[in-house]
Every structure is written in C-alpha cells, then in structure tokens.
Amino acid sequence: MELLERARVEWFAAAVGLVVGTSMVFVPYEFGSALFHYVYPHIRPLGSLFLVGAGMTLVALMYPAWPAFVGRVGRALMLAAIASYWWAVCVLPVSPTGTVIYLLLMALLVLERRALRRGRGLLLVFLACVALCFGPLMLWTPQGFVRFALASMGPYVRWVGLLFLLMGTLLAVGLWRRKPWPCRLALGGLALLFLHMTVAVVARRSWSGMSVYGVAALTCALLAAVRRWPTLVGVRWRLLRGMALASVLPILGVGAVTSYLAQRALEVELRGKARQAVAAETAWLEQTASMASSLLRVYSQGPGLIAAVRSGDREGMRERLALLEGPAGLFDAAWLLDEAGDTLMSSARLDWVSGNFADRTYFQDAVKGGAQVLLSRPFLSLANLPFVVFTVPMELGSGRRAFLVGALSLKRLGLQPALASPGYHVEIFDRRDGSLLRETERGNALSRAPVLDLVGAEELTRPEGLVEAFDGTGRRMVVAHARVAGTPWTVVVTARLREAFAPVTRMGAWVVAIAVLAGAIALVLSQWVGRDVAVRLESLRDGFAVLGTPSVEQRVQARGDDEIAQLTLGFNEMAARIDRTQKELREAIAIRDQFLSMASHELRTPLTPLKATLDLLIRQLKAGQGMNPERQRDTIARLNRQVDRLTRLIGDMLDVSRLQSGRFTLTVAPLDLTALAREVVERVQVTRPERAAQLMLELPTEPLVGRWDEQRLDQLLTNLVENALRYSPPGTPVLVRVREEADGVRVEVEDRGIGIPEESLPQLFTPFFRARNATEHYAGGLGLGLAICREIVERHGGRIQARSEGPGKGTCFTVWLPRSAAAEAA
Incomplete structure (x- = not known):
C-alpha cells in the first residue's frame, strides 16, 4: 500500500504536459476545431509552455539533488499552461470532462508539496476524485458528455458514468482503509474506462483528449500491475535518465523548430496558392465575361442581323443567332426581343423562349442601360435551367430598337475544370443577391452561396482578402476571395487546414515517432551499458568489502580498456600493496613479539646475577663480614660484565631507534x-x-x-x-x-x-x-x-x-x- 501512496501527481502532470505540448507544437492545426477557438491563435506558445514546464518538472523529479528552483519553476510553468488551457478550452466552451480533470490536476499539484513532507503522493487521490466527479456528471447530465469528442458514447454514457462512480468509490474506500487490493482492482477498472474514452476521442481525432485519457489509462494500468517499483539509484538509473533526456529532448526540440519552420513555410505557400487560385479563377471569369460582352456587341452591330431584324426575316435572324451558340460559339443560347419585350426570334435549341419577357430583370436593365452590354442576375428559365445572360440593345433606325440576349448555362459553367488545386473548394456567387453561380463540389446553382454562412458578408465586400473561419463541422479553414472585374461576381477559394497541412502533420508524427524510438533505443542501450558498468562496479564494491581479509581472494577481473578497467587494475595493485603491507605488518608484529620476548629475556639475564651479587654484597656488609681482595675483584668484574652487557643491549636498541627515525x-x-x-x-x-x-x-x-x-x-x-x-x-x-x-x-x-x-x-x-x-x-x-x-x-x-x-x-x-x-x- 505504501508503494501506491507514494505515487505523485507531478509524474502524471509532466507526462500530460509532454504529450499535449508535443501535439500543440508539432500538429497545431489539429487543434483548429471550434472547441479551441479561443486558444488557437496562441497554440504554439501554449504548447511550448507545456513542454518547457513538463521538461523542467521531469528534470527535477529525476535529479532531486539539483537546485529546488528548477522544480518550482517547472511546476509554475505547468500550472500556468494548464490554467490557460482549462479556461480557454474547457470553461468557456463548457466541456465538463476537461473542466473537472484539469481543475483537479491544478489543485492537487499545489497541495502535493505539503503531502510529500509526510512521504505521500496524491496521484491516487487525483484519480479517485476524477472518477467520483465523472460518474455523477455522466449519470445526471449525459448530454454534456456527448458533445465534442465523446459523441460516440451517447447511447451508453450513463453506464460508463455508473462504472466510474463504482470504481471511484472502491478506490476511495481502499485509500481510506489502506487496503491495496481494492485500490488495485479499482485502478484496473479505471484503466479500462479511460482506455475506452481514449478510443472514443481517437475516433473523433481529438488530440488533447486522447493525450489526457491515454496517459490516465496507462497510469492506472501501471499502478494496478506493478508490485514493486525499480530502485531509482545507482549507475543504471543515472545512465537511464541521462540517456532519456539526452536522446528525447534534443530530438523533440529540433523537431519542434523544424516543424514550426515547415508549418510557417507551408502556411505561406497555402495562402499564396489560395490567392493564386482566386486570381486564376477570377482571370478566367473576367476573360469569359469580356469575350461574351465583346462578341455580343459585335453581333449586335452586324449589318446582316440589323437588316434581318428590320425586314422581319426570321430565317436570317435564326441563322445569325445560331452562330452565337454551339461548338463554334460562346453562348449556350441566344434570342432577340423587341422594345415591348416580345420574342422576335430564338436559337434552334431554345424552343421554350417565346412570349413576352418584359418582366425579366435583364430586359428592364437593358432598356434603362443605354447602349452598354449588361450582365444580368442569374435566373431560372421557363425550363428550370439556370442561366446568366448578357443583353445589348440594337439600334434599328427611325427610333426603333431591339435587344440581343446571349445566355451562359450555369450548369455548363460548373462543369468547367477548376484552375485551383483539387484539394481546394471553389465558389462563384453574385454579390447582388448572394446567388451561387458555381461550386466545385456540389454543383448547385442559384442557391445561397455556402461561403456567406462561413464568412461574414462584410468581409466579402472587400475587393480581395484572405481569412480563417470554421466550417459546419467545427474545422478551421482558409478562405481567399476576390472580385471579378467588370462583373458583380466574387470568386471564393476555401481549403481545410487539416488536409492542407497533412504533410507537415505526417512529418511531425514521424519526428515524434523517431524521438520515441530513439528514446526507447537509448533506454535499452543505457540498460545494456549500465548493466555492464554496474556489474563491474559491483565487483569492485565486493572487492572493497573484503579488502584486507587474508582468507578471501581480493582480485577483481579487469574487462575492457576503459576507465573502469583502469580503476580495476588500480584496485588490484592497491589490494596487492595492502596484502604486502599486511604481510609485512604481521611479520613486524611477530618480530615485535619475538623482540619483546627476547628483550625481556636478554635484559633479565644480566639483571638476575647482577641483583644476586648485589644482594650478597649487601648481606655481607650488614653482617660485617669482609671479603678477600681476590674474590672482591672477581665479584666486581662479574658486575662490570653484566653492566657492559646491559649497556650493549640498550645501545643496540637506541641505534635501531636512530635508524628508524633517520638520526643515525x-x-x-x-x-x-x-x-x-x-x-x-x-x-x-x-x-x-x-x-x-x-x-x-x-x-x-x-x-x-x-x-x-x-x-x-x-x-x-x-x-x-x-x-x-x-x-x-x-x-x-x-x-x-x-x-x-x-x-x-x-x-x-x-x-x-x-x-x-x-x-x-x-x-x-x-x-x-x-x-x-x-x-x-x-x-x-x-x-x-x-x-x-x-x-x-x-x-x-x-x-x-x-x-x-x-x-x-x-x-x-x-x-x-x-x-x-x-x-x-x-
């Protein structure tokens, strides 16, 4: 249970920060939905804040001996990033899951500092609180959870909420009673629930939700499965953390810069292509309108047509109108109207053009417009065919006039291949009433232009421009527009950012995958290298442990040619010197004991007869007995020899002392x-x-x-x-x-x-x-x-x-x- 209680929220927050920050920096356009409307303009700085805060927090966790301000700054940056994300993405759009999970994450990150003084982390408390909040919310307000990325959970969101409530309660009871098995059972269930939510948000391609729920699922699974955490000490751990930081962080940093530059370049290219597409479509429409106006004006001034209209030659009028349409002509239909709006003659394919058309706008504009060629609003013909017509008056003399009308079919105009990229959506509409003239995808005509619902009409009144907007599905789009000179038409080209930036997204995904792969390879190599280094260092440690023990072999096998091998050789030499020193010390101790034994014996040898002779002399002196001179000389000579012997012994010991002290x-x-x-x-x-x-x-x-x-x-x-x-x-x-x-x-x-x-x-x-x-x-x-x-x-x-x-x-x-x-x- 103590193992579970020591789990820290900081690790979870750092993992979430790394994943979310990496997503924001590498694939910012995946956050282009309406949910991220407030945060999208600042998506890269926010992702960088997540990455820097998570990186500093991880460094502080893996290097606890570093200055404490590293961890404090990392937590402050993490809290700032989470708070900004929570307010802009969760509170303002009213997302209940994000509101709960990020609010709890911030609160427990702040409170965990105090709990760590008692040796306890708050990760299990965080998971229990999340489950206990998700459960009631899903049960009582399920509609709040089927919005945005969790729409696929709609039919059974209440059942998921019930399971969350049960698992959260079980986890809370296990924490309160300090029982590990309820905690592990609840964590296993929460891992499955969070995994289910991860799959749900992946189906909707929600990167932020996938990051949070994926990390939560992995965390719960690890806490439920692991019975003993590895000891984060020693050479292997040092190599592991060093290789992890040295391999993953630089790749992510370089990849982020590269991705940012590529995205900027692609963004400039996208905007340039959109403008080019608008310019190409506009030029084509201008050319078409100009050619149609010129051709109609030339025909209206032709003597043959004027003569046929004057004389009422129907066959002559039909022949000349036929020249305006067909494979050789430009128009899809043409007809003649008199001053009252009655049909004088129509082309062969327009049998439906007959009767009076004085109520048509194009006729009324032509009557008022004088001699210029007028482009009318698009309309549906009597046969329900969408047309746009050019009208020019014909002067017949004697104050009489006729009107030549040339019609372009909007259906044929829509079948013309777009000059823009296939990934772009092209619309042409009439500014006067918003009628759609051409659309590349659906081909509808005379309906309301969809772009008017995407971008405000005020923006489209400008001669040209480029803006970003959201489509009906909440995805961000780039909209480029321009007016067609000489006409009331506007060309609009739209492109979805996700599709436009798909190459950069793939590149970012590859960079992240390479970073993860490099990190995994680095971790495996660090473990391999660390095992080799650790084994050799453990051999040295064992050698030091038995150093000086006479009965134990102290040699350590030297492998390789690196510094550890040199250290091993140095250890072996030191052990050999210590062996020799100990052997000499033992010999010196034996010699000392032998010397003390000999010295005591040698000193006692002259002292014993010396003392006996002196005692004899003292007794004789006390008794008043004399000693003959010869015997007295012998006694004194013996005493002198013993004193000389003592003198030599003491002199030899003094000389040895002088030799050892360097005073000889x-x-x-x-x-x-x-x-x-x-x-x-x-x-x-x-x-x-x-x-x-x-x-x-x-x-x-x-x-x-x-x-x-x-x-x-x-x-x-x-x-x-x-x-x-x-x-x-x-x-x-x-x-x-x-x-x-x-x-x-x-x-x-x-x-x-x-x-x-x-x-x-x-x-x-x-x-x-x-x-x-x-x-x-x-x-x-x-x-x-x-x-x-x-x-x-x-x-x-x-x-x-x-x-x-x-x-x-x-x-x-x-x-x-x-x-x-x-x-x-x-």
Missing part, C-alpha cells in the same frame, strides 16, 4: 683501519680470555688510512667478532682478515661455527631476525647487531655480505669500504 649519523675523520682491527681483537681477547686463543688476525704490514667514523667501525668489527665467537664451538678458529684493494678496503670475519641456512641468508640483516638454527642454538642477543652493521657499512658507502655453505659449515662476513666515507663525499 657519522662523524668522519682520518683513521688507520689496521690499528683499529688490532685494538678490537685485543679488547675481545681481554674481555673473553677463555676464547682468546680462538681469535686470529691477518693484517697488512702497512697502515690502511682512510676517512671513516672510528666509533661506528669499532662497533661494526666488535659486533662481527663477538657474533662469530657466540656461534662458534670452543676451540674452533675465528679469523679476522683486513686487506687493501684497488677501490678500498676489504674486511673478513670467518668462523667454523653453526653456519646459516640458505633460506635465511636474504633476511639475515633484517632487524630482529634470527636464523632458525640460531634460535635453536641459544647464544643470547636481540637480532639487532647485523642490522646495525649493515647500516654502518651502507652509510660509509660500502657493502656487507654473508656467505655460508649451510648449517654446521661456518660463516664468512665480508665488508667492502671505500677510502672515504660516502657521507663525507655527499
């Missing part, structure tokens, strides 16, 4: 390395007399002088010698060798001790590291001495190396030093 520096001065090596060996022999015999020294005969740090090289040699003694069994030799080489000095410390396993050699100079066999053969130490030795050698610009053939085969440490420390050179 050298003090370089001239130094004899041979003397230093001899001094170190002798000191070790003194401090460790039990191992003095093991130490052997090989030195060059000449001093080896260079610029080194004496204290650090002393520490280096002491560490290497004591380390060799520590891991060598008693009685095995330890050789210290110093040699001069071309590029510096070489120092070797070689023993026959426990040796070093091959796998331990690469890590031998790492702080706190001890080889496996060294831990088994405990000889004390923290594993810092070799690391300090390497740092001392490298700071001097030299190098150190350990070589061993394996466990139990001894070890040889080799140091190469330049003559001058690299630190001083730097």
